[in-house]
Amino acid sequence: xxxxxxxxxxxxxxxxxxxxxxxxxxxxxxxxxxxxxxxxxxxxxxxxxxxxxxxxxxxxxxxxxxxxxxxxxxxxxxxxxxxxxxxxxxxxxxxxxxxxxxxxxxxxxxxxxxxxxxxxxxxxxxxxxxxxxxxxxxxxxxxxxxxxxxxxxxxxxxxxxxxxxxxxxxxxxxxxxxxxxxxxxxxxxxxxxxxxxxxxxxxxxxxxxxxxxxxxxxxxxxxxxxxxxxxxxxxxxxxxxxxxxxxxxxxxxxxxxxxxxxxxxxxxxxxxxxxxxxxxxxxxxxxxxxxxxxxxxxxxxxxxxxxxxxxxxxxxxxxxxxxxxxxxxxxxxxxxxxxxxxxxxxxxxxxxxxxxxxxxxxxxxxxxxxxxxxxxxxxxxxxxxxxxxxxxxxxxxxxxxxxxxxxxxxxxxxxxxxxxxxxxxxxxxxxxxxxxxxxxxxxxxxxxxxxxxxxxxxxxxxxxxxxxxxxxxxxxxxxxxxxxx
Amino acid sequence: xxxxxxxxxxxxxxxxxxxxxxxxxxxxxxxxxxxxxxxxxxxxxxxxxxxxxxxxxxxxxxxxxxxxxxxxxxxxxxxxxxxxxxxxxxxxxxxxxxxxxxxxxxxxxxxxxxxxxxxxxxxxxxxxxxxxxxxxxxxxxxxxxxxxx
Numbered sequence: 001x002x003x004x005x006x007x008x009x010x011x012x013x014x015x016x017x018x019x020x021x022x023x024x025x026x027x028x029x030x031x032x033x034x035x036x037x038x039x040x041x042x043x044x045x046x047x048x049x050x051x052x053x054x055x056x057x058x059x060x061x062x063x064x065x066x067x068x069x070x071x072x073x074x075x076x077x078x079x080x081x082x083x084x085x086x087x088x089x090x091x092x093x094x095x096x097x098x099x100x101x102x103x104x105x106x107x108x109x110x111x112x113x114x115x116x117x118x119x120x121x122x123x124x125x126x127x128x129x130x131x132x133x134x135x136x137x138x139x140x141x142x143x144x145x146x147x148x149x150x151x152x153x154x155x156x157x158x159x160x161x162x163x164x165x166x167x168x169x170x171x172x173x174x175x176x177x178x179x180x181x182x183x184x185x186x187x188x189x190x191x192x193x194x195x196x197x198x199x200x201x202x203x204x205x206x207x208x209x210x211x212x213x214x215x216x217x218x219x220x221x222x223x224x225x226x227x228x229x230x231x232x233x234x235x236x237x238x239x240x241x242x243x244x245x246x247x248x249x250x251x252x253x254x255x256x257x258x259x260x261x262x263x264x265x266x267x268x269x270x271x272x273x274x275x276x277x278x279x280x281x282x283x284x285x286x287x288x289x290x291x292x293x294x295x296x297x298x299x300x301x302x303x304x305x306x307x308x309x310x311x312x313x314x315x316x317x318x319x320x321x322x323x324x325x326x327x328x329x330x331x332x333x334x335x336x337x338x339x340x341x342x343x344x345x346x347x348x349x350x351x352x353x354x355x356x357x358x359x360x361x362x363x364x365x366x367x368x369x370x371x372x373x374x375x376x377x378x379x380x381x382x383x384x385x386x387x388x389x390x391x392x393x394x395x396x397x398x399x400x401x402x403x404x405x406x407x408x409x410x411x412x413x414x415x416x417x418x419x420x421x422x423x424x425x426x427x428x429x430x431x432x433x434x435x436x437x438x439x440x441x442x443x444x445x446x447x448x449x450x451x452x453x454x455x456x457x458x459x460x461x462x463x464x465x466x467x468x469x470x471x472x473x474x475x476x477x478x479x480x481x482x483x484x485x
Numbered sequence: 486x487x488x489x490x491x492x493x494x495x496x497x498x499x500x501x502x503x504x505x506x507x508x509x510x511x512x513x514x515x516x517x518x519x520x521x522x523x524x525x526x527x528x529x530x531x532x533x534x535x536x537x538x539x540x541x542x543x544x545x546x547x548x549x550x551x552x553x554x555x556x557x558x559x560x561x562x563x564x565x566x567x568x569x570x571x572x573x574x575x576x577x578x579x580x581x582x583x584x585x586x587x588x589x590x591x592x593x594x595x596x597x598x599x600x601x602x603x604x605x606x607x608x609x610x611x612x613x614x615x616x617x618x619x620x621x622x623x624x625x626x627x628x629x630x631x632x633x634x
Contacts (some may be wrong), residue, residue: 072505073615074614074615074631075614075615098610098611098613098633099610190567193571194567194570194571203608204608205608205610205634244570244571244610247611247633248567250611254614255560258552258556258614259552270615271614271617272613272614272615274614415504415505415508415509416508416607416634417502417509418504443605446607
């Protein structure tokens with residue numbers, strides 16, 4: 001693919017601006033968070049062009065942002081953040097993504113590496129058995145149409161009500177695991193049919209469940225408030241979203257938006273940016289449907305977390321409580337939210353699109369959970385399966401600069417095909433085992449597609465957001481056992 | 486370009502699979518628009534499994550409608566993705582009965598997915614409008630579609 005040759009203005013070592021003058025039609029400038037080295041690979045594709053294209057959308061406020069893990073997506077780049085004034089702005093399903101509320105949940109334990117390593121195979125097998133994963137995986141919970149309607153409205157609480165988890169889990173889940181405004185009447189029959197059998201499944205692709213070991217603590221005070229107290233402590237990270245349900249919701253509403261674009265006379269540089277005014281019926285319908293899918297994803301991660309606890313309990317012969325298996329946090333990284341932000345001293349209600357970006361609210365914010373009021377909302381940044389993941393915290397600077405947003409992960413660098421070819425003839429499982437990582441997967445080809453080489457180094461990503469001040473690095477963990485769908 | 490596939494219609498190229506950073510794309514060819522739609526569907530199933538491993542055990546009549554020919558192609562592929570995701574049906578032959586700019590009628594031949602028989606290569610979750618191109622030239626029709634996997 002052709003290299004991007006557009007204009008970038010250096011603001012400082014971590015901020016690069018695409019001026020409004022770059023393309024006629026841009027309403028605001030673009031702002032890319034990256035180091036000079038990362039910028040090289042970012043401009044290797046047409047990704048910055050997508051940042052500029054998002055700046056065309058009506059009602060966009062401030063900047064069209066790109067986080068350092070940015071890569072080429074559909075219409076919107078992955079790693080993009082865009083806030084639209086709810087009065088005159090638009091909502092775009094492409095700014096949320098197909099996997100609505102794809103996100104990450106982190107559990108901590110009081111177990112140490114020394115206790116878990118000798119039993120890692122047993123544990124991974126128990127998890128593989130207990131958590132449905134892989135392509136077309138169907139859940140062990142049967143969800144009727146009536147239950148599906150409740151699940152879409154209640155989110156994670158739906159699972160907690162069924163004994164899968166506790167109230168405390170909801171306290172440390174973004175939005176309490178339930179986005180308001182969910183409207184099941186905006187869900188097609190097709191979407192519901194895709195969703196019902198897949199509730200409580202990990203899925204395939206880049207989704208995973210990982211047993212991790214804390215390797216480094218950068219801020220011991222913040223880490224201890226998150227319950228992360230020791231090097232060698234075992235954590236569990238769950239990465240999944242709304243499965244086929246979210247995809248169908250996105251597909252259905254993109255089609256509606258196609259019509260809305262001409263109906264409202266919106267000029268777009270890319271068809272995949274299809275959108276509708278937030279206050280229009282098309283916009284409101286999508287928001288109601290998107291909330292259903294977001295809630296489905298929270299219920300999904302809630303069920304999986306419960307089965308993770310059960311699996312640990314079975315292997316170690318102690319209750320999850322005795323094993324200290326409490327939830328650190330759960331974040332969405334594909335979502336649009338109506339939030340109030342202060343712009344130039346004025347309070348403004350905006351619809352913040354975070355596509356491959358994480359909310360990063362600071363200490364003291366009303367939506368930061370009580371237990372984290374002093375340190376800021378935990379930000380969970382998974383890396384690829386061979387390297388490491390980070391735990392960070394939200395900052396006031398994120399609030400004033402990026403609508404309280406930061407990066408979401410490593411960010412793809414190689415296409416799936418290129419990753420597969422680069423791994424040809426190599427034994428991915430053996431290579432990981434040599435590095436102390438046990439892996440179990442339902443699909444070998446997709447494993448090669450997710451190899452480390454395919455991703456940017458998450459360490460570089462986190463360093464940029466840390467130095468730019470839009471998050472604070474708290475701790476780092478490395479994988480010990482992985483289940484890939 | 487990953488590979489060329491000659492399909493079931495002799496030596497003429499039916500489709501190609503192309504790389505895309507986040508996902509994967511297909512370029513389908515057809516001497517006429519019906520063949521283009523049929524080859525695009527075949528390309529889709531070649532991403533999911535080995536089309537040769539699929540037997541034509543039953544057929545299903547499908548009807549898809551849309552606003553224009555571009556979105557009709559996306560709707561058609563999304564309908565097939567839906568049938569695989571929900572009903573676990575693999576197809577490898579498509580008889581396009583009628584096709585206008587707003588609607589399509591087709592008979593699709595295939596069988597139920599059998600994990601013992603069909604190797605699953607990737608889970609395709611949606612056909613997107615991203616970089617969508619449908620062109621007609623002297624040689625016939627050509628369409629590019631990026632798929633979310």
